[in-house]
Amino acid sequence: RSDDFLSQMDVIWVHSADRAVLSLQYDDSRQNMTSRHLNKGWNPLGIPGRNTVTACDLLTPLGNSWSYILVYDPRIQQYRPGIVNGGTGAYSDARLLYPTEGFWIYMNSPGIIIP
Numbered sequence: 001r002s003d004d005f006l007s008q009m010d011v012i013w014v015h016s017a018d019r020a021v022l023s024l025q026y027d028d029s030r031q032n033m034t035s036r037h038l039n040k041g042w043n044p045l046g047i048p049g050r051n052t053v054t055a056c057d058l059l060t061p062l063g064n065s066w067s068y069i070l071v072y073d074p075r076i077q078q079y080r081p082g083i084v085n086g087g088t089g090a091y092s093d094a095r096l097l098y099p100t101e102g103f104w105i106y107m108n109s110p111g112i113i114i115p
Contacts, residue, residue: 035112037110065108069106
């Protein structure tokens with residue numbers, strides 16, 4: 001629906017058999033920046049704002065509470081190599097996360113992200 005509201009870091013995945021246009025309107029006032037509670041186990045998450053950020057920079061406040069991030073690449077219809085907390089090379093937590101791309105994060109214990 002056109003009047004649905006998504007908070008910062010909310011995630012929706014859209015599947016369509018045909019090409020479609022999805023318009024998003026952003027609130028740049030930063031008034032709607034909210035914290036996000038993450039439970040133990042897998043959680044959907046998106047990055048706050050419209051700028052890329054490394055997984056490490058976004059998740060540093062969580063320390064060792066998180067282990068893995070999985071990002072699905074719709075162009076090739078498969079997951080990219082996982083991002084690992086403290087990982088290197090293809091699994092490095094210095095890899096970028098992008099606006100409008102939701103991902104799965106595995107939490108070893110509950111945590112809170114505050115943008």
